[in-house]
Amino acid sequence: MGKCLVNLGVQFINTRPEGEETFFPLPVWETLSISDEGHWYMQYKSPPPVQGFECCSSAAVSFHYINWPEMYLLDYWIYKVRVASVAEIAENYEKTINGSNVPWPTIAKRPE
Secondary structure, three states: OHHHHHHOOOOOOOOOHHHOEOEEOOOHHHHHHOOOOOOHHHHHOOOOOOOHHHHEOOOOOEEOOOOHHHHHHHHHHHHHOOOOOHHHHHHHHHHHHOOOOOOOOOOOOOOO
């Protein structure tokens, strides 16, 4: 299809944000873990894909070959999991050690 469009005079432009990939012909986990230079994706992709977590845009549009259990997993990760910030963790730790939010019995001080 690309050759036909070029023959018709269509010019391609890079629409990827900051050059990061947004469309993936592989599942998420395979895209993140490709290390074999002989893999067909590594051979046919131009420019060559970046390996590891830097491979993917935070604005990714699609990953192919996702089955229904994986869709539920992605839905959970995207819409349900909330990552706590370092500030929230520190605040909860402070409350816990100061006794205002102790979820377990306090330990008596050792006699001196």
